[in-house]
Amino acid sequence: MSTHFKYTFDTPLYKATSSFNSGLYINGEFVDPAEGGTIEVINPATSQIVGHVSAGTKKDVDLAVEAAKKASKTTWGLKVPGKTRGRIISKIADLVEQNVDELAALESLNTGKVFTVTKHLEILGSVNTLRYYAGWADKVHGKTIETDENKLAYTRHEPYGVVGAIIPWNGPLGMLIWKLAPALATGNCIIVKPSEITPLTALKFASLLNEAGVPPGVVSIVVGYGNTVGAAISEHPLIEKVAFTGSTLTGRKILEASARTNLKDVTLELGGKSPNIIFDDADLEQAVKWASMGIFFNMGQVCCAGSRIFVQEGIYDKFVPAFTAAAKALAGATGDPFSPTTQHGPQVSQTQFERVMGYIQSGKSDGANVLIGGERYGNDGYFIQPTVFTECKPDMKIIQEEIFGPVAAIIKFKDEAEVIEQANNTVYGLACAVFTENVSKAIRVAHALEAGSAWVNCMLSIHDNVPFGGYKQSGIGRELGEYALETYTQVKSVHVNIGQRL
Numbered sequence: 322m323s324t325h326f327k328y329t330f331d332t333p334l335y336k337a338t339s340s341f342n343s344g345l346y347i348n349g350e351f352v353d354p355a356e357g358g359t360i361e362v363i364n365p366a367t368s369q370i371v372g373h374v375s376a377g378t379k380k381d382v383d384l385a386v387e388a389a390k391k392a393s394k395t396t397w398g399l400k401v402p403g404k405t406r407g408r409i410i411s412k413i414a415d416l417v418e419q420n421v422d423e424l425a426a427l428e429s430l431n432t433g434k435v436f437t438v439t440k441h442l443e444i445l446g447s448v449n450t451l452r453y454y455a456g457w458a459d460k461v462h463g464k465t466i467e468t469d470e471n472k473l474a475y476t477r478h479e480p481y482g483v484v485g486a487i488i489p490w491n492g493p494l495g496m497l498i499w500k501l502a503p504a505l506a507t508g509n510c511i512i513v514k515p516s517e518i519t520p521l522t523a524l525k526f527a528s529l530l531n532e533a534g535v536p537p538g539v540v541s542i543v544v545g546y547g548n549t550v551g552a553a554i555s556e557h558p559l560i561e562k563v564a565f566t567g568s569t570l571t572g573r574k575i576l577e578a579s580a581r582t583n584l585k586d587v588t589l590e591l592g593g594k595s596p597n598i599i600f601d602d603a604d605l606e607q608a609v610k611w612a613s614m615g616i617f618f619n620m621g622q623v624c625c626a627g628s629r630i631f632v633q634e635g636i637y638d639k640f641v642p643a644f645t646a647a648a649k650a651l652a653g654a655t656g657d658p659f660s661p662t663t664q665h666g667p668q669v670s671q672t673q674f675e676r677v678m679g680y681i682q683s684g685k686s687d688g689a690n691v692l693i694g695g696e697r698y699g700n701d702g703y704f705i706q707p708t709v710f711t712e713c714k715p716d717m718k719i720i721q722e723e724i725f726g727p728v729a730a731i732i733k734f735k736d737e738a739e740v741i742e743q744a745n746n747t748v749y750g751l752a753c754a755v756f757t758e759n760v761s762k763a764i765r766v767a768h769a770l771e772a773g774s775a776w777v778n779c780m781l782s783i784h785d786n787v788p789f790g791g792y793k794q795s796g797i798g799r800e801l802g803e804y805a806l807e808t809y810t811q812v813k814s815v816h817v818n819i820g821q822r823l
């Protein structure tokens with residue numbers, strides 16, 4: 322019943338056949354799931370099935386954990402010097418880089434993301450993340466701490482052993498690497514569950530791991546549904562930590578599963594409703610460009626998308642038409658993700674398409690004004706026009722809830738105090754942006770907003786060496802940077818008696 326994925330790309334930007342085992346990758350090899358089952362893979366640009374992958378269950382997670390446990394005590398963990406782990410992570414980076422076009426093509430086929438963006442930002446971005454953490458692998462260390470002259474105390478930053486990673490569909494390979502790279506650098510073994518909607522790049526990635534020299538069991542990729550494989554990871558008594566990116570609803574379930582079972586450490590990267598504040602003194606042209614990218618990038622399927630755009634009354638009448646023109650230009654570049662002129666593709670799935678259209682409908686019925694868009698695009702695939710709402714009220718669903726689609730809501734404001742209060746009036750706190758030429762105001766407002774990332778005169782700025790994560794219900798813990806290393810290690814304090822006699 323072994324599954325194999327084969328697809329021939331014949332596009333202006335990529336022509337080749339991609340072919341790989343699409344079973345479960347456990348203990349260094351591709352295997353069939355213990356209890357069978359397959360998942361259809363859909364191309365969201367056409368809504369056609371393009372192949373099948375295996376679907377695992379709890380039994381497969383158990384096998385992966387068993388293999389990981391063994392590897393963490395023998396061929397990985399602190400038994401392996403950091404520089405060796407770093408070299409292996411670097412080799413993974415090299416192999417991802419060598420396969421960049423195929424990985425980008427698979428990602429675009431499965432998600433509908435624009436090929437050039439996928440290639441340069443997501444796949445090559447993942448290469449950079451791997452290299453960044455490869456460099457950390459031999460630099461994870463504790464402290465010696467002065468106590469008294471008879472004692473020596475020091476700390477060790479030890480890996481958890483086996484960690485789990487549950488990945489969303491909006492950044493399938495990118496979000497996987499954000500978790501896998503620091504996990505391996507700190508000496509953990511990792512069991513990854515890709516989203517059942519977008520499993521292709523994780524499986525192609527798995528096919529590179531043996532060549533990179535990753536010992537069997539150190540990485541397992543178990544594709545499957547959330548309520549089977551995802552739940553099995555969250556509840557597993559031998560998985561000591563789980564890193565999750567996805568919806569706040571699922572994040573709660575993972576935290577509950579941890580509380581019910583072994584109190585595993587949990588990091589959560591959840592949703593957002595990020596405010597983007599444009600003050601009267603902003604550089605109008607720049608503010609329009611960043612704001613448009615900030616909400617429409619990846620068809621709005623970005624956790625930190627600037628979905629609430631607050632515009633001060635003095636610039637409002639200039640900003641709104643310019644922003645609408647930017648949305649119109651993007652709408653004109655809607656189409657096949659593999660066309661060189663495309664900038665706007667489909668939503669990832671039928672479910673997401675319906676969800677976003679439902680929010681657009683609710684905005685209309687609640688009395689918000691559609692300036693542009695508001696409808697599906699074409700008849701095939703899950704395309705939605707870039708949509709701009711004005712006349713929005715604070716209690717509307719489109720202002721309160723995460724839409725995760727190409728839908729911008731513009732809100733007019735008078736002064737700084739008022740906009741800070743409105744911007745913070747959300748359960749989320751992932752990111753925020755401020756556009757102004759006044760440095761003091763920029764810093765004052767950035768500090769006053771309740772969010773894990775604050776962008777001044779830019780948006781969606783993410784760097785491997787800068788932490789990323791949420792305040793409030795947008796998450797727990799941080800990914801990226803040195804900060805992520807802490808979330809994959811536990812600190813042991815060692816006290817050595819060098820002279821005290823009882």
Ligand SMILES: NC(=O)c1ccc[n+]([C@@H]2O[C@H](COP(=O)([O-])OP(=O)(O)OC[C@H]3O[C@@H](n4cnc5c(N)ncnc54)[C@H](O)[C@@H]3O)[C@@H](O)[C@H]2O)c1
Pocket residue numbers: 487488489490491514515516517545546547548550551552555566567568569570571572574575590591592593623624676723724725
């Ligand atoms: N913050 C983000 O980056 C992000 C990413 C994806 C989705 N979302 C939000 O979530 C909404 C719904 O998308 P979704 O349904 O695909 O997200 P989701 O949270 O259901 O899925 C994310 C991952 O969690 C897994 N999962 C689902 N149920 C689980 C469970 N009970 N236990 C363990 N794992 C489980 C899924 O299989 C997937 O791998 C979106 O509209 C969006 O608002 C946010």
